[in-house]
Amino acid sequence: MLDSTLTDQTQAFLDSFGAALEAGDIARAKAMFADDCYWRDLVTFTWNLKTVEGPDQVEDMLKHQLATTKPRNWQLAEGEVPTEDGGITTAWISFETDVARGFGLIRLREGKIWTLLTTMAELKGHEEPKGFARPLGAKHGAAKNRPTWKEEREKEAAELGYTTQPYVLIVGGGQGGIALGARLRQLGVPTIIIEKNERPGDSWRRRYKSLCLHDPVWYDHLPYIKFPENWPVFAPKDKIGDWLEFYTRVMELNYWSKTTAKSARYDAAKGEWTVVVDRDGQEVVLHPKQLVMATGMSGKPRMPNFPGMDRFKGVQQHSSQHAGPDQWAGKKVVVVGSNNSAHDICAALWEHDADVTMLQRSSTHIVRSDTLMEIGLGGLYSEQAVKAGMTTEKADLIFASLPYRILHEFQIPLYDQMRERDKDFYAGLEKAGFWLDWGDDGSGLFMKYLRRGSGYYIDVGASQLIIDGKIKLKRGQVVSLDETGVNLDDGTHLDADLVVYATGYNSMNGWVADLMGQEMAEKVGKVWGLGSGTTKDPGPWEGEQRNMWKPTQQENLWFHGGNLHQSRHYSQYLALQLKARMEGIATPVYGLQEVHHLG
Numbered sequence: 001m002l003d004s005t006l007t008d009q010t011q012a013f014l015d016s017f018g019a020a021l022e023a024g025d026i027a028r029a030k031a032m033f034a035d036d037c038y039w040r041d042l043v044t045f046t047w048n049l050k051t052v053e054g055p056d057q058v059e060d061m062l063k064h065q066l067a068t069t070k071p072r073n074w075q076l077a078e079g080e081v082p083t084e085d086g087g088i089t090t091a092w093i094s095f096e097t098d099v100a101r102g103f104g105l106i107r108l109r110e111g112k113i114w115t116l117l118t119t120m121a122e123l124k125g126h127e128e129p130k131g132f133a134r135p136l137g138a139k140h141g142a143a144k145n146r147p148t149w150k151e152e153r154e155k156e157a158a159e160l161g162y163t164t165q166p167y168v169l170i171v172g173g174g175q176g177g178i179a180l181g182a183r184l185r186q187l188g189v190p191t192i193i194i195e196k197n198e199r200p201g202d203s204w205r206r207r208y209k210s211l212c213l214h215d216p217v218w219y220d221h222l223p224y225i226k227f228p229e230n231w232p233v234f235a236p237k238d239k240i241g242d243w244l245e246f247y248t249r250v251m252e253l254n255y256w257s258k259t260t261a262k263s264a265r266y267d268a269a270k271g272e273w274t275v276v277v278d279r280d281g282q283e284v285v286l287h288p289k290q291l292v293m294a295t296g297m298s299g300k301p302r303m304p305n306f307p308g309m310d311r312f313k314g315v316q317q318h319s320s321q322h323a324g325p326d327q328w329a330g331k332k333v334v335v336v337g338s339n340n341s342a343h344d345i346c347a348a349l350w351e352h353d354a355d356v357t358m359l360q361r362s363s364t365h366i367v368r369s370d371t372l373m374e375i376g377l378g379g380l381y382s383e384q385a386v387k388a389g390m391t392t393e394k395a396d397l398i399f400a401s402l403p404y405r406i407l408h409e410f411q412i413p414l415y416d417q418m419r420e421r422d423k424d425f426y427a428g429l430e431k432a433g434f435w436l437d438w439g440d441d442g443s444g445l446f447m448k449y450l451r452r453g454s455g456y457y458i459d460v461g462a463s464q465l466i467i468d469g470k471i472k473l474k475r476g477q478v479v480s481l482d483e484t485g486v487n488l489d490d491g492t493h494l495d496a497d498l499v500v501y502a503t504g505y506n507s508m509n510g511w512v513a514d515l516m517g518q519e520m521a522e523k524v525g526k527v528w529g530l531g532s533g534t535t536k537d538p539g540p541w542e543g544e545q546r547n548m549w550k551p552t553q554q555e556n557l558w559f560h561g562g563n564l565h566q567s568r569h570y571s572q573y574l575a576l577q578l579k580a581r582m583e584g585i586a587t588p589v590y591g592l593q594e595v596h597h598l599g
Contacts, residue, residue, distance in 0.1 A: 010082040010091045011075070013108060018074035018095070021066060030059045034112040038403035042573045043120040044095075044102045045069050046590040047580075049550040049573065051403050051543040065590050070098040077103065088114065092394075099124055099585055100576075105401040117401035120576050126583060128186045153252060160254055165287045166192040167582050169275055171261050171515070172294035174203040175222070176561035178244055179568055180294060182223050182251040183575035189582055192286070193294075194259040194277055200248040201241030202257075203296075209324035210348035211237040213564075214340060214458040216373050218381040220564040221392050222247055223571060234369075234460070264291060264515045266556065273556065290578050292558045293511055300510040302503050304336070308481035312499065319345060319502040325352035333357070334486050334494045336478065337502030338364045338435075339454055343462035345500055346471045357472040357494055359486070363437035365456040366463060367445050368425060371418050376445070396569040404450065404530050404543055408443035415444035428467040435475055440534040449563075450545070451530055451537035454504050507599045508559055509547075524552045525595030527559050540596060549574045551589050556581075 004012070013032075020028040033039070033055045040051040045065050052061045074095045076082065082091035089108040095118070096102065104118040122128065129135050139146065147155070160166060168184055170177045173195025184191040197203060204211070213220060213235045217227050220235070225247060232239070248255050258280040265274045275286045301318040309316060319341040325348045333349050335342050338360040349356040367376070379385060380395035402410055415438055419426065429436060437455075439448050448455045457463070465471040476488040485496040507528060513521035524547060531542035544550070547559050549570040560574055561567060580587050 006082050006084055006089065007076065010089060010106075010108070013111070014074040014076065014093060014106075017113075018072060021062075021071050024066060026059055026062045026066065029062060030055045032113055033058050033116075034109055034114050037113055037115070038405065039113075039116045039118070040401065040403055041118045042400070043576055044097055044100055044118045045071070047551070047577065047587040048589050048591055049544050049548075049570075050591045051405070052591075053403070053405060053543065061590055065588065068098075068586065068588055071102075072096055094121075096124075099580070103397070105397055107401075115401060115403060117397065119397065119400070120573060123576060123580060123583070123585065126187065126579060130186075157254060160190060161192055161256070161284060161286055164190070166190045166254070167288060168192075168290045168292060168578055169194065169273070169286055169288035170292045170294050170560075171511075172296065172561070173197070173200055173248075173255055173257065174294065174296060174561075175244060175564055176296070176567040176571075177292075177294035178248055178251075178253065178255075179222055179571040180292065180560050180574060181253045181255070182247070183571045184578065185251060185253060186224070187575055187579045189575070189579055190254075192254045192256055192288075194256045194261060194279075196258070196260045198257055199241075199245055200255055200257065201244035204237040204241040204244070206323075207237055207320070208322045208341075208345055208348060209237075209326075210344050210351075212460070213240065214369065214460060215563060215565065216377065216381060218383070218386065218392070218395075219377060221568060222564070223568050224251065226392065233373075261515055266291075266516075266554065268555065271556065290556050290558065290581065292560050292574070292578075293508060294560045295508060295511045296505070296561055300506045302506050304478070304501055304503055306478050306481055308487075311483055312481040312485075312496075313483045314485075314497045314499065316499045316501070319500055320505075322500050325349040325354060328498055329353040331355065331497040332485075332495050333498045333500065334359055334496040335500045335502055336361070336486075337500075337504070338362075338457070339502065339504070340457050342500075342502035343457045343459070345502060347462040347465055350465055350470050355472075357474055358466070359478070359488075359494070360435055360473060360475045361477055362455075363435040365437050365439060365445055365448055366426075366429065366434075366459055367415070367418055367456070368422055368459045368463075371422055372445065372458060375414050375417050375421070392568075396565070400569065405541075407450075408439075408441055408447050411443040411447055412441065415439075415442060418444070425463070425467075429463060432467050432469065433473050433475060434463075434466055447532075451532050451534055453528055454536070508561070509599055512557075513599075520554060520557075522598045523595070524554050524557065526597035526599050529597075531596070538597060542593065544593075546593065546597075551577070551592055553592070553595055 017032055038053055052058050077092035077094045080092040082089055091106050093104045093106050100120045101122050102118055103121045107115040167189050168191040170193040173193045177193045181193045216233050217231050260278045262276045272287050272289050273291045277284050301320045303318050329352050333354045333356045335346050336359045346356050346358050445456045466473055476490050479489050480487045486494040507526050509521040509527050527547045529537040529546050531539045533539040
């Protein structure tokens with residue numbers, strides 16, 4: 001063994017691991033895991049998104065799932081060579097189960113498994129038609145009265161939802177619904193996406209005019225079609241809207257715009273939903289088997305209820321309703337909040353000559369965009385990463401392979417670097433009175449996003465306006481509004497013609513309450529968060545995002561969304577779960593999430 005190459009050693013380990021699993025020798029397999037091990041499974045073993053922690057949890061999962069999963073053929077992935085760094089061997093792997101082909105990443109430490117990621121790549125017999133299996137398209141030969149591609153698409157669009165029913169109904173036609181719809185289309189799952197807006201992409205177009213992506217282009221590709229090489233690093237909102245509209249058309253999605261879901265009811269005996277929708281003024285009743293809520297990770301706008309709001313003579317709006325700064329030149333504006341939207345809106349108002357004050361009610365984590373790109377994302381999502389051979393798919397899996405329980409330990413050193421690099425910038429903010437934080441444990445932006453989905457700003461310019469005093473800053477709590485403005489707890493009165501409430505969003509299950517009733521919303525519980533016990537992410541520990549992309553306590557009800565990266569990556573696993581159910585493949589779920597928080 002000492003003379004063998006790292007490749008031979010790693011394959012020998014995989015051979016032993018596979019032999020233990022094939023023999024049903026759970027004790028032997030368990031002994032191959034380190035005491036502080038983590039096995040994150042995306043669908044292949046658990047038909048869930050589930051991380052088991054420690055050998056005892058590994059053992060329990062295998063006792064429940066090994067007999068039905070029947071894993072085998074554990075190999076180093078074709079064309080990949082293991083690496084060793086600091087005593088950790090890292091290797092890309094492939095394997096099979098009875099019904100699927102899998103792909104993953106393993107990290108070995110002192111001859112045992114430290115972290116293991118297993119993901120479902122495809123279902124056997126239900127592979128996507130790509131590569132050598134791509135459709136021919138043109139119909140060679142001759143036949144009478146055969147339909148063209150255009151006629152077939154028109155027929156499908158006319159019949160689906162009327163004379164034939166979709167297997168999946170996706171409520172919400174933003175980036176999440178569109179990405180999932182594309183995955184399902186490629187898997188041959190009849191799907192309708194419904195969206196209240198007039199055109200795909202309008203959820204971006206209708207936001208405040210200065211909105212742009214704060215994540216870089218390499219992080220934001222959709223499935224199947226990557227952004228062109230000349231696409232801007234940070235795309236403006238209307239450009240993203242146009243891309244989503246183009247993508248919807250070219251991926252041949254059945255997308256019902258100007259359509260609103262009015263009610264949804266599940267019939268357990270039939271295993272199907274009855275969903276009443278208003279499609280551009282016409283009531284249509286749909287009977288999908290599976291219902292996916294893709295209404296946005298942030299859920300419903302959270303509008304505060306301050307005393308005196310009914311007395312205020314000016315305009316009040318949630319940030320999601322704010323169209324832009326054009327009509328507020330020379331006017332006084334108070335923006336309540338200090339996260340991404342608040343900063344964007346304040347900067348745009350200042351650019352258009354409004355007298356704007358940001359009201360900061362709680363601390364905010366700020367990281368400069370170029371620093372985040374270089375230190376936080378550069379190794380996986382950057383032009384340098386691409387040139388070094390990093391694909392989007394590999395980057396997604398590397399990021400997914402770091403268990404949430406210890407992810408903060410990898411993040412803290414990065415944010416320590418950022419804090420040191422930009423210390424003068426942060427000193428300027430603090431001198432201006434800005435209330436900064438780095439997360440409860442110093443782990444920064446990504447952990448804040450995963451834990452609570454709020455509490456941060458990626459700086460693309462507004463912070464300097466605060467440092468320079470061009471955006472006025474006030475810290476405090478709103479006590480009330482009166483006819484002319486906002487009253488704070490220190491006795492300050494802020495005059496205002498416009499008050500923008502950049503106060504965030506509630507859990508996605510608020511949409512469930514609207515559509516299916518409060519009882520159903522409480523049955524599935526809160527959506528998002530890890531249960532970390534940090535601010536706005538109450539325990540107990542979940543180990544995965546609550547209710548996202550996986551089975552919920554309500555049969556055949558799913559949640560999908562997140563940022564563009566998550567919509568791309570996790571749509572694969574949700575689509576495979578839905579396809580398996582459509583094909584009648586057994587899907588015994590391990591570790592169905594319990595409900596600890598109602599919303």
